[in-house]
Amino acid sequence: MKKKVHRNNFAFTFVTLLIFALYPPSINPSLINIDKIFSNRVPDKIYPEFPHVFKLDNKDKDWIEKRLKDLTLREKCAQMVMSWSKGFNADTNTAEFKRIDKLVKESKIGGIIFFQGETASEQKMIGKLQNDSAIPLLISSDFERGLGSRIEDAVEFPYNMAVAATGNIFYAYEMGRAIANDSKALGVRQNLAPVADVNNNPLNPIINIRSFSEDKEIVSSYTIAFIAGSKNERVITTAKHFPGHGNTQVDSHLDLPVINGSRSELFQNELVPFVQSIKAGVQSIMVGHLYVPALQGQSKIPSSLSKAVVTDLLQNEINFDGLIVTDALNMNAVTKYFSVVDAAVMAVNAGSDILLMPPDDKLTISALVSAVRDGLIGEERINHSVRKILAAKRWLELQKSRVQKNIISEIDSIQNSNYKLADEIAKKSITLVKNEGNIIPVDTSSSIKVGCITLSDGLKTDKKEIFSQLTERIFKKTKSLFIDRKSTGRDYSNALRIIRGSDIIFLPVFMRLRSEKDILMLAYHEKFIKEILKSKKPVIVISLDDPYLLSVLPSAKVYLCSYGGAEVSQKAALDAVTGLINITGKLPISIPNTGYNLGFGLTTGIQ
Numbered sequence: 099m100k101k102k103v104h105r106n107n108f109a110f111t112f113v114t115l116l117i118f119a120l121y122p123p124s125i126n127p128s129l130i131n132i133d134k135i136f137s138n139r140v141p142d143k144i145y146p147e148f149p150h151v152f153k154l155d156n157k158d159k160d161w162i163e164k165r166l167k168d169l170t171l172r173e174k175c176a177q178m179v180m181s182w183s184k185g186f187n188a189d190t191n192t193a194e195f196k197r198i199d200k201l202v203k204e205s206k207i208g209g210i211i212f213f214q215g216e217t218a219s220e221q222k223m224i225g226k227l228q229n230d231s232a233i234p235l236l237i238s239s240d241f242e243r244g245l246g247s248r249i250e251d252a253v254e255f256p257y258n259m260a261v262a263a264t265g266n267i268f269y270a271y272e273m274g275r276a277i278a279n280d281s282k283a284l285g286v287r288q289n290l291a292p293v294a295d296v297n298n299n300p301l302n303p304i305i306n307i308r309s310f311s312e313d314k315e316i317v318s319s320y321t322i323a324f325i326a327g328s329k330n331e332r333v334i335t336t337a338k339h340f341p342g343h344g345n346t347q348v349d350s351h352l353d354l355p356v357i358n359g360s361r362s363e364l365f366q367n368e369l370v371p372f373v374q375s376i377k378a379g380v381q382s383i384m385v386g387h388l389y390v391p392a393l394q395g396q397s398k399i400p401s402s403l404s405k406a407v408v409t410d411l412l413q414n415e416i417n418f419d420g421l422i423v424t425d426a427l428n429m430n431a432v433t434k435y436f437s438v439v440d441a442a443v444m445a446v447n448a449g450s451d452i453l454l455m456p457p458d459d460k461l462t463i464s465a466l467v468s469a470v471r472d473g474l475i476g477e478e479r480i481n482h483s484v485r486k487i488l489a490a491k492r493w494l495e496l497q498k499s500r501v502q503k504n505i506i507s508e509i510d511s512i513q514n515s516n517y518k519l520a521d522e523i524a525k526k527s528i529t530l531v532k533n534e535g536n537i538i539p540v541d542t543s544s545s546i547k548v549g550c551i552t553l554s555d556g557l558k559t560d561k562k563e564i565f566s567q568l569t570e571r572i573f574k575k576t577k578s579l580f581i582d583r584k585s586t587g588r589d590y591s592n593a594l595r596i597i598r599g600s601d602i603i604f605l606p607v608f609m610r611l612r613s614e615k616d617i618l619m620l621a622y623h624e625k626f627i628k629e630i631l632k633s634k635k636p637v638i639v640i641s642l643d644d645p646y647l648l649s650v651l652p653s654a655k656v657y658l659c660s661y662g663g664a665e666v667s668q669k670a671a672l673d674a675v676t677g678l679i680n681i682t683g684k685l686p687i688s689i690p691n692t693g694y695n696l697g698f699g700l701t702t703g704i705q
Contacts, residue, residue, distance in 0.1 A: 149486050151381040151420035152493035161497075162488040165233060166481060174484045175466035177208035178446070180238065180423075182455045183223070184214050195223065201459055202231045208487055209236035209288075211455060216250045217284060224285035234496030236452075236487065238336075240290035242308060243664065244277045244516060252280070253516040257662035258293055259307040259645070260527035262320055262686035263699075269523050270310075270320040274327030274335070276516045282333050283512060287494045290384060290423070292324040294337040294371040295344040300646040300690050301611050304349040307644065307661045311686035312344075313696060314367050318374040325380050334490060337375040339386030339425060341393065341407060342368025350387040350431040354400060361392040373416055381490070382421040383412065385450065387431035400431055402445060409449035421490055426455040433457060439465040446475055451483035517666070524670035527661060529683035530700040531648060534655040537636050539677025539702060540602065548573040549600030551593050551630070553623055554582045554608040564668045565606040565642065572676060581623065590626055597630060603637040604675070605630065608663055610644045627651060640671050649690045659683070677703065 148159060169177070183198045190199070201207045210227065212220055224237055239248055246254025255261075255277070261269050274292070281289055296317050297309035310320040321337060328335045339350075341357070341364060348355035357368070372383065385408055387400035394406050401407040402424040412418050424445050427433075432441050442462040445453055446469070456462040469475040491497075530538060540546075550566045558580050566578040577596045581589055597603055605627070631637055631653045638656045641647045645659040658674060658681075660667040673679045680703035688695040 147482065147485060149419045149421075149489055151379060152489045154489060154492060158489075158492045162485060162492055165488055166484055169484070171470060171477065171480070172463060172467050173206050174480050175470075176206045176463050177233070177484045177487050178451060178453055178466070178480070179205075179207045179456065179459055179462055180209040180211055180236070180452050180454050181207050181459045182211050182213065184212075190226065195226075199227060199230055202227050202235065205460055205463060206232060207235075207459060207463075208233070209238060209452065211238040211240075211290070212286065213239070213248055214250070215248070217245070217252060220249065221284050228285070228496075233488075234491050234494075236288055236491055236494075236496075237286045238288040238290055239281065239286045241277050241281055241286070242291040242293060243662075244273070244520070245280050245284065245513075246664070253513050253520050254664045254666070255516070255520045256524045256527055256660075256664050256667050257307040258310045258320070259297075259686055260661035260667060260683075261523055262310040262316055263529050263659070263661055263683040264523060264526040265682075265684055266526065267319055267323050269519075269526070270323035271327040272519055273523065274324035275330055276327075276512070276519055278328035278331035278333035278335075280512050280516060282331055287332075287496065288334040288336065288382065288490075289328060290336045290338065292321050292335065292337065293339070294318075294321045294375055295339055295342050296368055296371065297344045297687065298367065299345045299347060300649070300687070301347045302344060303347065303610060304351065305343050306610060306646075309344060311696070312688065313686070314370040316686060318371040321371050321375055322378040325375060325378055329379065329381070332494060334381045334421070334494065336382040336384050336421075336423060337372055337380050338384035339388070340372050340383050340412060341386075341388070341390055341401060342372070343386045343388060344368065346388070350400075350425065351429050352431075353434065354398075354431040355388050357388050357390045359392060364390070364392055369416075376416060376418045380420065381493075382423055383418060384423045384425055384454075385412070385448075386425050387429055399435075399444070402427075402432070402450065403436070403441060403448050405448045407448070413449055419486075421452060421486055422450045423452040424450045424454050427453055427462075428455050428457045438462060442466055443469045443474055446479065446483070451486050520664070520666045521670070524660070524664065524666040525673065525679050527667070527683045528670050528674040528679070528681055529645070529659040529661075529685055530657075530674070530681045530702065531659060531685070531689070531694050531698065532655060532657040533700055533702075535636065537602075537638060537656045538658070538675055538681075540638075540675055542572055542676050545575060546573065546601040547599065548576040548602055548604060549596040549635075550576055550578040550604040550606070551596065552578070552580045552606045552608070553627065554580070555610060555623070556583060556608065558582045561663060561665070562608055562642075564663075564665055565604075565640070565672060568669060568672050569604060572672070581626070583623075593626070594629075597633060597635060600635065603630060603633075603635050604640065605637055606640045606642050606668075606671075607647060608643045609647055611646050611650065624650070628653065631655075638675060640675070642668060642671065645685065645687060646689055648692055648694070652692065659685070674702075679703070 244255040245252030293308045310317045325335045346355035385402040442465045550569045570576045639654045642663045660671040684699035
């Protein structure tokens with residue numbers, strides 16, 4: 099029977115959350131300095147232009163002013179550019195290393211964002227590039243879910259929505275601290291996380307489970323906790339995507355999303371986590387490529403290029419004086435409508451300090467230099483951003499760690515600890531929404547025949563086969579099949595044959611909703627799922643991605659959510675199905691057209 103539940107009363111401020119009586123054993127509440135987080139910002143009488151989010155003494159400020167004075171105009175403009183690197187290979191003979199090293203030595207860029215790779219090669223590459231840079235580089239990555247979300251041989255944490263599903267705010271703090279500790283050892287000192295977007299549109303194609311919740315208070319609390327944990331390890335966090343990327347059905351990687359709602363509505367919802375993060379001392383904010391009519395009027399440009407959003411709202415009205423980073427400037431929301439030159443000049447005039455991943459680094463630097471010389475940008479405007487960038491680098495004490503030691507063994511030790519935390523979060527996050535007939539838990543001692551059909555709206559990968567492989571280890575009479583967007587009629591026929599010969603069906607699903615009427619997959623997939631659900635066999639639908647999937651599969655009698663396909667989440671989902679762990683997770687969102695609302699979740703194994 100479907101049930102509606104009232105919204106859980108989540109605490110709105112971090113202070114309230116910090117005095118909860120029950121702390122997980124692994125957390126030391128004394129590490130969270132409440133006074134520091136909520137301290138009043140006192141104007142600095144000697145150096146009034148320095149950002150207050152970075153605590154600096156006069157020696158630090160003298161260092162910054164000296165460096166700023168010594169830089170040429172071109173070098174100052176270059177400090178505002180953050181290029182990218184795949185980070186796969188640290189061999190100095192590779193084209194990848196030569197490209198980025200040339201940007202460091204000759205163009206003197208201010209920072210690099212790393213993507214894929216593995217720990218040893220990336221650590222070596224960062225060390226070499228830091229040694230080649232006249233001014234320490236600000237090294238960034240978007241470790242939303244830990245190093246494992248980007249690096250092959252590292253631990254991947256569950257998605258943010260899974261963390262919120264645990265109902266335990268301190269997991270966000272612990273995850274932020276663990277990720278910061280890990281990334282610092284690697285040499286990455288700015289994490290382009292956490293996602294502070296309120297996912298108030300179930301059809302959002304790009305935020306979804308990257309958000310903590312549809313509820314502004316939950317998002318605010320968990321975001322602040324993540325920031326506090328990271329700051330404790332002296333790593334810069336970056337709340338994103340200002341002013342809020344949740345209420346849209348458009349992916350800004352592909353086009354320019356429109357965020358509707360009045361100014362009052364935005365301040366009461368989307369902007370709340372960002373305002374709270376600023377009060378809690380977040381040191382960096384990423385501005386998304388969004389069009390927000392209530393804030394921008396009729397000027398249909400990305401908010402990252404809008405002075406009304408970046409300067410008037412973020413800096414002047416909300417009083418943020420930390421680092422402001424654009425979202426990647428090579429995304430279609432920008433490149434479809436603006437040239438490299440125009441985007442660079444507009445972003446700086448809007449108020450951004452770091453231009454992330456411009457399509458052409460050298461052209462971007464030259465565009466800024468020319469704009470200053472032509473009077474389109476004031477040099478003091480450039481100085482303002484460079485001063486903030488240098489302040490961040492000084493606060494991080496990058497000058498003390500230019501030559502990195504080999505820290506692979508240190509990272510391995512951290513990774514072991516991180517895996518335990520990630521596994522614990524995953525187990526506590528699993529949410530059972532429907533369990534008609536009490537199918538879960540499934541008895542593993544019997545010799546039942548299991549049909550495990552994995553469905554994906556993308557392509558088959560090793561990671562997406564984890565659940566079926568684990569199932570085969572536990573149930574000896576298991577037949578598995580993978581169905582993806584390239585599957586043929588024969589694949590579907592084989593799947594139906596497996597189903598007919600099985601006693602119970604496991605249906606792990608990797609899919610995202612994209613519109614009210616369909617799923618981003620071949621129409622055969624949806625038809626196939628519904629055909630399976632009509633069978634008389636017990637079918638367990640395990641959502642390993644989008645929890646909203648149930649809204650288009652209302653006939654599912656058993657429905658379980660893991661909020662993502664991280665290895666620990668897939669393992670936890672199977673442990674929950676087989677009764678190895680108690681199920682205690684609660685929905686951080688409401689599933690449309692089902693009656694299953696925020697806070698709902700069945701429990702198993704609880705006496």
